Amino acid sequence: MRTTRMIIAGLAVCGAVTAMAQERTRLPAECRQEIVRLCGTDRSEMRSCMIEKRENLSAPCRQSLRDRVQASRGDAQGEARQSLRRGAQEIAYGSDPLQKLDFHPVSTDRPSPLVLFVHGGGWKRGDKRNATGGFKAPHYNGQGYHFASINYRLVPEATVEQQAADVAAALAKLLAEADRLKIDRRRVVLMGHSAGAHLVALVGTDPQYLRGAGLSYRDVKGVIPLDGAAYDVPAQMDENARLMGDTYKQAFGTDPARQKALSPTHHAAAPNAPAFLILHVQRRDGTAQSKGLGEALRKGDTDATVQGFEGRGLQGHAEINRRLGDPDYPATPVVDAWLKKAFDE
Incomplete structure (x- = not known):
């Protein structure tokens, strides 16, 4: 039993x-x-x-x-239908069927901050509705923020480079409609979990992706990666090869130069997004990678906070995503305080 x-x-x-x-x-x-x-x-x-x-x-x-x-x-589909009934708007930001996002507006008469979330799934799976966690949208709306969750093209049909470009393109679409959606374009934070944590960290450290979408780091107040483990891709290829080696090879290939080019830690010298809140649970690789990214960012004079929470292995990895926004989950007030500071500056 x-x-x-x-x-x-x-x-x-x-x-x-x-x-x-x-x-x-x-x-x-x-x-x-x-x-x-x-x-x-x-x-x-x-x-x-x-x-x-x-x-x-x-x-x-x-x-x-x-x-x-x-x-x-x-x-999950039932939850997705509930989400749409709660007022989420689905918006296309490209021609591919996966280039869509759900925008959960806060009820407001004036421009309000935006939290843009990128789901995980090993770069090859996941969805903007069932890989987001049920607490985030209502919680951040309750804090006075708009919340958006994006889909992006998936490996192997798309490359990780195209996925990072999709993150930037989704943000550009929302900011292009900022007046209609009542988004304060000066107050935007990117958040992502697992593979999504890697993607938001990459967009936050390699300016080519925002630049390709007509944006810059002036359009982002900060980045919140949740329990990623691929900020230094070459190191991770060796660290976790037994369990996830095929997933990493599919996403990042075997060329060390490409692996390095897709590593936020290797882009951490300025310019970067202004501030990072890097959260992790008690996974050996995720902890080491999070601390490594934070250290590299601080060496580049970027404001970077790294904080760990209870939770072991993949159960903890899932929990930090699923429960973020739950008032009883310890990471929730930490993120709330960081967002308030970032948006008030």
């Missing part, structure tokens, strides 16, 4: 699967045994192992997993 609970917890998709959905799609015992043989029972590594090695499972077990994911997507 203990092993079964660990498997179920490890396979939960970032909290999107409710208890009812779990019961409807309980994995067969034979499939659970296959997973244990393939990935062991360490819940902190289970999800990454399954992402990388699920093709080694039998066809019936893979089908059971697909049924489970479909159930979770159904719940």
Whole structure:
């Protein structure tokens, strides 16, 4: 029973699967045994192992997993419909079907700050609605800020360079409509989780992406990366190769020069976005990468705060995204205070 609970917890998709959905799609015992043989029972590594090695499972077990994911997507789609009913506007910022964003406006008669969120998903998956966490939009609206969550083109059809360009293009679209949307274009913060943390950090340190969208660092007050682990890509290629090596190779290739060019830490000498709040949980690679980025930014005279929170492995990695905005989650008041300072300056 203990092993079964660990498997179920490890396979939960970032909290999107409710208890009812779990019961409807309980994995067969034979499939659970296959997973244990393939990935062991360490819940902190289970999800990454399954992402990388699920093709080694039998066809019936893979089908059971697909049924489970479909159930979770159904719940996420329900949340997405609720989100739109709460007043979110979907806005296209390019011609590709994935170049869209959801804009959650705060009720205001005057221009208000904007928090722009970029989802994670290993650069190859994720969605602006089901990978955002349910607390962020209502919480930041409650703080008096507009909130937007973007989709972007995904690997392998797109490159990481194009993804960073999409982040900049989404921001440019919102700022081009700032008058209509009542956005204060002088007060914008970029936030992202996991792969999204890497992308916002890259846009915040390599000016070519904003410049390509007709913007500059004058258009960004700060950047909040949430538990990223790819700020120094060449170092991460070696650090986490066993579990996530295929994902990193797919995203960043094998050319060290390209890996370095896509590393925010290697761009941390000025110019940068004015300020960074770099948050992490207790993952060895995420902690080291976060501290490394913060140190490099400070050497470049950029204001950078690095702060860690409780949470182990991939469960903690998911929690910081899922619960940010929950008043009872310790990172929420830290981000609130930082945003207030950034927007008031």
